[in-house]
Amino acid sequence: MDFRFSDDQLTLAESVRDYLAGTHGPEVLRRLDAEGNRDPAIWQGLADMGLTGLLVPEAQGGLGMGLVEAALIAAECGRACLAEPLVDSAFVGVPWLVARGQTDGLDEVVAGTRRIAVPHPINPWLADSEGAALTSVDPLRNLAVAEATEADDLLLNVGALMSAAQLVGLSDAMLSQAVEYAKVRTQFGQPVGAFQGLKHQLASCSVAIEFAKPVVWRAAQALQDGLPSAPVHVSHAKLAASDAAMLTAETAIQVHGAMGYTYEVDLHFWMKRSWALCGAWGDRAFHYHRVEEALLGGAQPIGPEHTFA
Amino acid sequence: MKLGFSPEEELFRKECADWLNAEMAGEFRDIRGITKLTASPERRKEWEQRLGEARWGCIGWPESWGGRNATLAQQVIFAEEYARAGVPGRVNHIGIELAGPTILAFGTEEQKQRFLPDIAAGKTIFCQGFSEPGAGSDLASVRTKGRLEGGEWVVNGQKIWTSLAHISDWIFVVTRTEEGTKGPKGLTFLMMPIDQPGIEIRGITQINGDAEFNETFFTDARCAADSMIGAVGEGWKIAMGLLAFERGVSTLGQQMGFRNELDEIIAAARANGAAQDPLIRQRIARAEIGLRLMRYGALRMLSNTDHSKIDGAALTYKIQWATWRRSLGELAMDVLGQAGEVTDGSTYEWGTLPNLFLYSRADTIYGGTNQIQRNLIAERGLGMPREPRGDI
Numbered sequence: 001m002d003f004r005f006s007d008d009q010l011t012l013a014e015s016v017r018d019y020l021a022g023t024h025g026p027e028v029l030r031r032l033d034a035e036g037n038r039d040p041a042i043w044q045g046l047a048d049m050g051l052t053g054l055l056v057p058e059a060q061g062g063l064g065m066g067l068v069e070a071a072l073i074a075a076e077c078g079r080a081c082l083a084e085p086l087v088d089s090a091f092v093g094v095p096w097l098v099a100r101g102q103t104d105g106l107d108e109v110v111a112g113t114r115r116i117a118v119p120h121p122i123n124p125w126l127a128d129s130e131g132a133a134l135t136s137v138d139p140l141r142n143l144a145v146a147e148a149t150e151a152d153d154l155l156l157n158v159g160a161l162m163s164a165a166q167l168v169g170l171s172d173a174m175l176s177q178a179v180e181y182a183k184v185r186t187q188f189g190q191p192v193g194a195f196q197g198l199k200h201q202l203a204s205c206s207v208a209i210e211f212a213k214p215v216v217w218r219a220a221q222a223l224q225d226g227l228p229s230a231p232v233h234v235s236h237a238k239l240a241a242s243d244a245a246m247l248t249a250e251t252a253i254q255v256h257g258a259m260g261y262t263y264e265v266d267l268h269f270w271m272k273r274s275w276a277l278c279g280a281w282g283d284r285a286f287h288y289h290r291v292e293e294a295l296l297g298g299a300q301p302i303g304p305e306h307t308f309a
Numbered sequence: 310m311k312l313g314f315s316p317e318e319e320l321f322r323k324e325c326a327d328w329l330n331a332e333m334a335g336e337f338r339d340i341r342g343i344t345k346l347t348a349s350p351e352r353r354k355e356w357e358q359r360l361g362e363a364r365w366g367c368i369g370w371p372e373s374w375g376g377r378n379a380t381l382a383q384q385v386i387f388a389e390e391y392a393r394a395g396v397p398g399r400v401n402h403i404g405i406e407l408a409g410p411t412i413l414a415f416g417t418e419e420q421k422q423r424f425l426p427d428i429a430a431g432k433t434i435f436c437q438g439f440s441e442p443g444a445g446s447d448l449a450s451v452r453t454k455g456r457l458e459g460g461e462w463v464v465n466g467q468k469i470w471t472s473l474a475h476i477s478d479w480i481f482v483v484t485r486t487e488e489g490t491k492g493p494k495g496l497t498f499l500m501m502p503i504d505q506p507g508i509e510i511r512g513i514t515q516i517n518g519d520a521e522f523n524e525t526f527f528t529d530a531r532c533a534a535d536s537m538i539g540a541v542g543e544g545w546k547i548a549m550g551l552l553a554f555e556r557g558v559s560t561l562g563q564q565m566g567f568r569n570e571l572d573e574i575i576a577a578a579r580a581n582g583a584a585q586d587p588l589i590r591q592r593i594a595r596a597e598i599g600l601r602l603m604r605y606g607a608l609r610m611l612s613n614t615d616h617s618k619i620d621g622a623a624l625t626y627k628i629q630w631a632t633w634r635r636s637l638g639e640l641a642m643d644v645l646g647q648a649g650e651v652t653d654g655s656t657y658e659w660g661t662l663p664n665l666f667l668y669s670r671a672d673t674i675y676g677g678t679n680q681i682q683r684n685l686i687a688e689r690g691l692g693m694p695r696e697p698r699g700d701i
């Protein structure tokens with residue numbers, strides 16, 4: 001047993017983080033918000049990095065990686081509040097197609113000229129898909145109504161996992177925005193971060209986020225390995241990540257005072273993405289229900305030997 | 310203790326309900342049910358005037374100032390019926406709940422004559438100019454300067470987060486009038502007409518896309534020398550007196566708004582099946598209990614007529630309702646599920662419950678943040694040692 005990532009995995013995630021930090025800062029989010037949300041150059045940049053083909057098999061020109069790597073990168077997309085539907089298309093749509101052996105046209109996905117958006121009854125609105133447009137609370141999210149014809153479990157689980165992964169990245173980013181603000185905003189002659197009342201709240205966010213992360217990685221590994229328990233792991237991850245994100249969003253706004261309640265401070269983009277993703281691919285009630293059913297219905301074995309499963 | 314309403318009070322209820330329902334079914338039906346703070350400001354100003362004409366604007370005020378000298382029970386009843394009839398919130402709530410009572414308590418006879426009848430008549434809309442970019446929780450660190458010049462106050466500086474300044478007629482400001490002072494000393498409380506070249510207002514967009522609050526800039530802005538409440542240098546005392554009114558009868562109207570919101574959540578949960586989820590059921594029940602706590606807490610607080618010292622009920626009130634409502638916002642979103650996150654309109658406009666979620670993010674911030682409330686409860690209420698603070 002080893003919960004560490006390999007050097008390659010870490011290097012990959014770091015390079016994506018650096019790339020997004022350098023090319024996709026808050027000023028880009030503001031520009032996109034003002035100019036219609038999408039910029040083909042950003043998408044092309046992601047494709048050039050190989051990210052659109054991350055989960056496409058090597059035979060179709062992709063990188064042939066797994067859900068663990070994809071989850072790590074999804075977290076980076078969350079951290080950067082990436083507006084483009086990379087996660088939806090390349091980390092949810094693609095693995096679903098690959099699992100069904102539908103590999104035709106994946107080379108176009110790798111090249112960035114084709115995107116995949118697959119509806120599911122639990123998630124009837126799809127990012128950047130065709131169909132009647134809806135306005136999302138997340139101003140950078142382009143949603144469209146999509147009628148689902150089947151309720152595929154793998155699709156649901158990958159969708160929920162990738163939402164959870166983005167949520168931990170979003171939480172990390174909101175926490176650091178709040179910490180930075182608390183260091184520079186002074187009241188009563190000192191940085192507000194020096195007041196224990198604020199410090200302790202931010203510390204509590206950190207606890208929630210740090211505990212959500214390994215659950216997400218565990219779920220990614222379980223899904224990648226096709227474990228029968230994977231759906232429950234995914235629900236654990238979605239719940240822990242949603243709770244961490246909502247707590248951090250609420251706290252980060254509070255730390256910013258009235259600033260946090262404006263459209264003019266970057267934080268709101270992250271907060272709204274978090275809100276949207278918490279409801280995507282099964283809301284809290286749905287995932288609680290799955291955990292309850294598995295546990296009380298007997299599908300999930302209990303007992304000491306299953307504690308670390 | 311006397312709880313419940315007498316037969317005379319029930320008659321008064323009928324009088325309120327009949328009048329409000331007739332207005333909301335008639336001339337003002339276009340604004341019935343509005344919950345958005347910035348919606349239809351002009352019509353809502355007309356509504357303020359209608360309330361004023363019929364003497365329903367400030368019923369708790371003395372009759373000589375346009376009120377009805379209403380008892381606490383009558384004010385409770387009016388607030389209940391106001392909410393039940395779906396009447397939109399008061400655009401002049403700062404005027405009727407803060408400026409008016411402050412003038413009544415601390416103003417000169419002339420100031421009372423000048424302002425109170427017009428506030429009661431819905432003709433003078435006030436906004437609150439306390440916060441500055443550098444003075445939020447630490448209100449005493451305001452820097453906006455006031456000086457007397459040729460029989461007038463001349464004000465320079467900037468206020469921020471001034472709610473509804475763009476539709477107001479007057480603003481009250483806390484200014485630093487003694488050069489070189491720091492903290493609560495050397496402040497003066499001024500009332501200024503907004504429509505003048507020295508005052509410029511710029512909207513700030515809120516999280517939900519609305520612009521309820523503003524930046525307010527003062528560049529040689531002027532008001533008459535006697536447009537000050539209290540004496541020169543007494544600004545802090547007046548400001549603190551004013552903030553105490555924030556815990557006044559306005560809380561009743563506010564609670565009725567909460568009642569409507571919770572009822573709307575219950576209706577939504579019934580309609581979409583969320584009401585079957587045991588977790589949601591329990592949270593709705595908890596929200597209901599929270600509302601009861603606040604209701605009796607408010608009655609206890611308002612029944613206390615000795616305002617010489619702040620009691621436990623008054624000290625704990627703000628954090629209780631603010632935190633309750635913030636979680637109500639979360640409950641609303643969990644009840645709506647994904648449907649709460651989208652609209653089919655093409656504009657960034659939100660329905661009542663998503664807006665409730667967004668608005669309620671601010672409840673724990675304005676009027677003293679939750680942290681400041683806890684400090685007050687611990688330090689003033691419980692007498693605990695003060696937390697070390699920096700050099701001001």
Ligand SMILES: Cc1cc2nc3c(=O)[nH]c(=O)nc-3n(C[C@H](O)[C@H](O)[C@H](O)COP(=O)(O)OP(=O)(O)OC[C@H]3O[C@@H](n4cnc5c(N)ncnc54)[C@H](O)[C@@H]3O)c2cc1C
Nearest residue numbers: 192195197254255257258439440445446470472675678680
């Ligand atoms: C919707 C809305 C409407 C408003 N309307 C008005 C208005 O009409 N007129 C007006 O004058 N103002 C208005 N305000 C401003 C409001 O009064 C301030 O936002 C509030 O006083 C907090 O100040 P701040 O925003 O500068 O936060 P800050 O004071 O900068 O606080 C930042 C963070 O530090 C914390 N903090 C600060 N001091 C301490 C401490 N001693 N101990 C522990 N934690 C601390 C705070 O709790 C907060 O979490 C409005 C605000 C909002 C959100």
